[in-house]
Amino acid sequence: MARLPALKHRLALDSGKLGIVIFTVTAVATLALPVSGWLSARFGSREPIGGALLLALAALATAAFAPSLGALVAVAAVMGAGLGVSDVALNAHGIELERRTGRILLSPLHAAWSFGLLAGSALTAIAAAAGVGVRVQMPASAALFALVVALAAPRLLPGTASEVESARFALPRGALALPAALMFCALFIEFAAMNWSAVFLNGPAHASSAVSAGAVVAYAAAMGVARLAGDKLMLRWGIGGLAQRSGALSFAGVLLAVATRSPVPALAGFALVGVGCAAIVPALFRVGGTAAGVSQGAGIAAVATAGYLGGLLNGPAIGFLAGAVGLSAALGLVAVAAAVITVFGPKLGSRA
DSSP: OTTHHHHHHHTTOOHHHHHHHHHHHHHHHHHTHHHHHHHHHHHOSHHHHHHHHHHHHHHHHHHTTOOSHHHHHHHHHHHHHHHHHHHHHHHHHHHHHHHHHOSOOHHHHHHHHHHHHHHHHHHHHHHHHTTOOHHHHHHHHHHHHHHHHHHHGGGSOOOOHHHHHHSSOOOOOGGGHHHHHHHHHHHHHHHHHHHHHHHHHHTTTOOOHHHHHHHHHHHHHHHHHHHHTHHHHHHHHHHHHHHHHHHHHHHHHHHHHHHHOOHHHHHHHHHHHHHHHHTHHHHHHHHHHTOTTSOHHHHHHHHHHHHHHHHHHHHHHHHHHHHHHOHHHHTHHHHHHHHHHHHHGGGGOSOO
16 A cells, blocks of 8 residues: 555556556455355365465565556456455454453454554555665565464464354345444545555655655554554443544544645644544444344444445545545545544444
8 A cells, every 4th residue: 555656656547547456456355255255164264364365465566567557457356355355254253252252352453454554554664765666675575474474374263153154245234224334434434544645645745755655654553553442442432432533533634634735744644544443443343243133244244345335435436536626635535434424423322
């Protein structure tokens, strides 16, 4: 994500074409949801998750050498397949860990995801500042994190019924309609911050490549730290109060970035977005998995499907709107999503 400005510049892409690349990653990841369930049912969870992450890392290394938009889109499809197979299965895996241990774990597990994003974006910022090109840095990063996957994947639990049932498409109904709608908005914001923050700093905010990569660093660092306290805040405020505060922080962060179009306030703004997104996403996964009268798997699948749809639409929606009215104005869609969470989040109630 932090190297998107460099890839955009190297292939002379406009925001609309870059939106196609981003759309491809999320579209294929969404289509991979039922594939993840089939693989987990057939092989257990460890091999599909480890193999899928290695596939995504192979795509990361290859993206640096893509000679054209078409080639980059093909690589993006491979990356999306790897991320899609692993993502929902890992979330269900976390809920299964909660069930087995009797502990609240999802927010700290999502914090680990944020710190992974932080590590990748920090390495990118350092590489950009040192003048290291994408054809060196991206393959080197892929090799490093492939080693991490090889060491960590064997420690996963074997496949569970929860994993298999949850990794599929599901339409949100009844008690799941509101949390699914809020997950749509939350992942629209989250994907937009990851995909477009560095592009925004490198464009409208006129920041250097190193400072632009720092947008993802600021976002990931703030999100990771906030997620360490996310479950305690949910117990204190309830899910409704947590959602309202999350939406308000994200709204304020986006407004700060686009109103100033200056590097330092923009970095602070995307850090605020990271804090706002931190606890709401794992909390909504838990709401889906524990909804009354709905099986755990169906609940997770419903909110995950809605969330992926939000992530799916952010690339083309912001990309093509930016082509018409500019990226600063297009990011107003993120503010709208944050406002929806702020207004409707309290309707989730006070339950933790």
